[in-house]
Amino acid sequence: MKLFDIAHSRTGDKGDISNISVIAYDEKDYARLAAHVTAERVKEHFKGIVHGDVVRYELPSIGALNFVMYEALGGGVTRSLALDPHGKCLGSALLALEIPDSDV
Amino acid sequence: MKTIRIGAGAGYSGDRIEPALELAQKGKIDYLVFECLAERTIAIAQKAKLADPSKGYDALLAERMETVLKVCAEKGIKIITNMGAANPQAGAEKTREIAAAQGLSLKIASVSGDDVLETLKSGDIKITETGQPAASMSNVLVSGNAYLGAAPIVEALEQGADVVITGRVADPALFLAPQIKEFGWAFDDWAHLAKGTAVGHLLECGGQVTGGYFAEPGRKDVPGLGRLGFPIAEVSEDGSFVITKVESAGGHVTTDTCKEQILYEVHDPKSYLTPDVTADFSQITFTQEGPDRVRVEGVTGRERPATLKVSVGYVDGYIGEGQISYAGPGALARAKLALEIVQERLGIIGLKSSELRYDLIGVNAIHRDVLAPQPEPTEVRARVTGRCESMKEAVRIGNEVETLYTNGPAGGGGATKSARQVVAMLSALVPRAAVTPRIQIIEVQS
Numbered sequence: 001m002k003l004f005d006i007a008h009s010r011t012g013d014k015g016d017i018s019n020i021s022v023i024a025y026d027e028k029d030y031a032r033l034a035a036h037v038t039a040e041r042v043k044e045h046f047k048g049i050v051h052g053d054v055v056r057y058e059l060p061s062i063g064a065l066n067f068v069m070y071e072a073l074g075g076g077v078t079r080s081l082a083l084d085p086h087g088k089c090l091g092s093a094l095l096a097l098e099i100p101d102s103d104v
Numbered sequence: 105m106k107t108i109r110i111g112a113g114a115g116y117s118g119d120r121i122e123p124a125l126e127l128a129q130k131g132k133i134d135y136l137v138f139e140c141l142a143e144r145t146i147a148i149a150q151k152a153k154l155a156d157p158s159k160g161y162d163a164l165l166a167e168r169m170e171t172v173l174k175v176c177a178e179k180g181i182k183i184i185t186n187m188g189a190a191n192p193q194a195g196a197e198k199t200r201e202i203a204a205a206q207g208l209s210l211k212i213a214s215v216s217g218d219d220v221l222e223t224l225k226s227g228d229i230k231i232t233e234t235g236q237p238a239a240s241m242s243n244v245l246v247s248g249n250a251y252l253g254a255a256p257i258v259e260a261l262e263q264g265a266d267v268v269i270t271g272r273v274a275d276p277a278l279f280l281a282p283q284i285k286e287f288g289w290a291f292d293d294w295a296h297l298a299k300g301t302a303v304g305h306l307l308e309c310g311g312q313v314t315g316g317y318f319a320e321p322g323r324k325d326v327p328g329l330g331r332l333g334f335p336i337a338e339v340s341e342d343g344s345f346v347i348t349k350v351e352s353a354g355g356h357v358t359t360d361t362c363k364e365q366i367l368y369e370v371h372d373p374k375s376y377l378t379p380d381v382t383a384d385f386s387q388i389t390f391t392q393e394g395p396d397r398v399r400v401e402g403v404t405g406r407e408r409p410a411t412l413k414v415s416v417g418y419v420d421g422y423i424g425e426g427q428i429s430y431a432g433p434g435a436l437a438r439a440k441l442a443l444e445i446v447q448e449r450l451g452i453i454g455l456k457s458s459e460l461r462y463d464l465i466g467v468n469a470i471h472r473d474v475l476a477p478q479p480e481p482t483e484v485r486a487r488v489t490g491r492c493e494s495m496k497e498a499v500r501i502g503n504e505v506e507t508l509y510t511n512g513p514a515g516g517g518g519a520t521k522s523a524r525q526v527v528a529m530l531s532a533l534v535p536r537a538a539v540t541p542r543i544q545i546i547e548v549q550s
Contacts, residue, residue, distance in 0.1 A: 008320065008323070008324060008360065008364065009364075010317070010318075010364040010365075010367065010368055012367075012368045012369030012370070014143075014369055014371070015143075015233065015529065015530075015531065016233075017371070019367070019369065019370065019371060021363070021364060021367035021368070023360070023363045023364065023367075025323075025360070048473075049471060049472060057372055057373050057374075057386075059367070059385075059386055061386070061387050061388060061389050061402060062359075062363050062366070062388060062389065062390065064363055064367060066367050066370065066371075066373060068371045068372075076529060077144065077529075078144045078420075078526060078527055078528045078529055079420055079491075079526055081423065081459060081460075081461040081489045081490065081491065082461070082470075083463060083465065083469045083470060083487065084470050089470050090471075093470075093471050
């Protein structure tokens with residue numbers, strides 16, 4: 001299944017840094033997110049788009065993760081040549097990540 | 105226990121206007137806050153002020169004030185906004201004119217002093233991203249604005265201001281200030297300042313916490329997005345609060361809308377830095393207390409940062425762009441050929457550019473080939489954009505796309521072209537002592 005099936009997300013931007021929240025619809029699924037949506041997988045997913053580090057922050061109290069991605073926005077919103085200069089669409093693209101159907 | 109209600113009248117400069125009037129009329133609010141100043145907006149406003157000293161405030165200030173001033177005055181609702189942008193005094197003067205024309209008696213305060221451009225040009229402040237001295241960029245610097253905290257707004261309110269118009273102030277501080285004023289919290293009461301900052305962070309993007317920018321059909325359905333209501337925070341003296349909205353308005357407030365908003369543009373949730381406090385959202389919880397009523401708990405805080413952040417605007421070249429569409433069988437192949445032709449042409453004419461980008465909209469324009477499979481689309485739009493040192497060079501990019509009309513692949517249509525100057529943003533940190541907020545109050549008597 002896709003991350004899309006158990007989580008939602010929103011993307012924000014500050015300069016050349018993008019942050020994506022990944023929030024479990026059901027807080028019981030948080031452990032699955034924490035196990036399968038690692039900073040390494042997110043960096044791999046955005047290979048060629050995110051050029052810097054990806055740092056993951058954990059918020060078990062609301063069943064969410066927050067990914068901070070450096071050098072992700074072509075120099076930032078006013079400089080970027082991208083059609084989506086804020087990188088607002090990145091969060092939805094992250095929800096395409098495949099995760100195991102049941103917990104293992 | 106004393107409770108106040110704060111409404112968010114805008115989530116960004118160009119936001120819808122009627123939801124603020126709805127809040128003022130039906131929201132039983134004590135304060136109406138308009139957050140209208142993005143990072144880059146102030147640099148653009150600064151350029152407008154340089155061209156005309158009576159300008160430089162938000163383009164929609166007059167329309168927003170004309171819409172809400174009278175009903176706010178009648179109901180005793182105080183207005184706080186950063187629509188002053190690069191010129192809070194001129195924004196206050198414009199608001200005075202509108203109040204006078206509407207026959208209102210009001211005290212209007214402007215908060216300025218955030219402009220540190222001269223300090224950047226002459227001092228030894230370093231750019232955070234590059235480490236180079238800001239002074240070495242003085243020929244391209246357009247603006248430098250420090251993020252002020254809540255204190256000068258609190259002072260303006262204590263002097264009896266009905267309307268407070270600021271320039272660059274940290275967004276949550278616009279919402280924190282009325283809480284400090286009403287509840288008498290100390291400026292080192294980190295626990296309360298952090299809770300009040302969470303109120304501000306949840307409200308600062310307007311409709312984003314009432315279900316705007318949230319809907320996912322079939323999964324996260326939101327009622328009434330066309331008449332989305334903007335949020336209200338009901339805050340108690342002990343810092344506990346509920347996020348809600350006008351009952352009859354569209355949208356909804358749920359634990360999920362709140363979760364998305366609390367992490368919006370946050371990096372380390374343990375350290376959300378503002379000029380007023382270091383807030384910790386890492387243990388936050390949301391509880392649905394009733395329809396469109398979410399209680400927020402678990403926010404803590406600690407000492408504020410020693411320095412103030414500055415948004416630095418500078419002229420960073422020019423961007424040129426051209427687009428053209430292809431449709432029907434073979435559209436993708438023709439669009440790819442179009443891009444190849446433009447690439448060849450830009451070489452032939454010797455375009456001077458530091459960065460070029462070729463996109464197939466509908467195929468790979470958002471996330472390159474990495475995340476995009478390539479089925480045959482029924483229509484595709486080719487886009488070429490690049491960065492140049494002069495406007496003259498930037499213009500040539502769109503021209504080369506446009507000439508595909510008679511020189512390119514079959515059936516190209518709807519060519520557009522544009523070129524613009526880029527005002528880019530960097531950041532810096534300045535000592536608090538480098539910034540002196542100034543409050544000016546003007547009165548209107550009907």
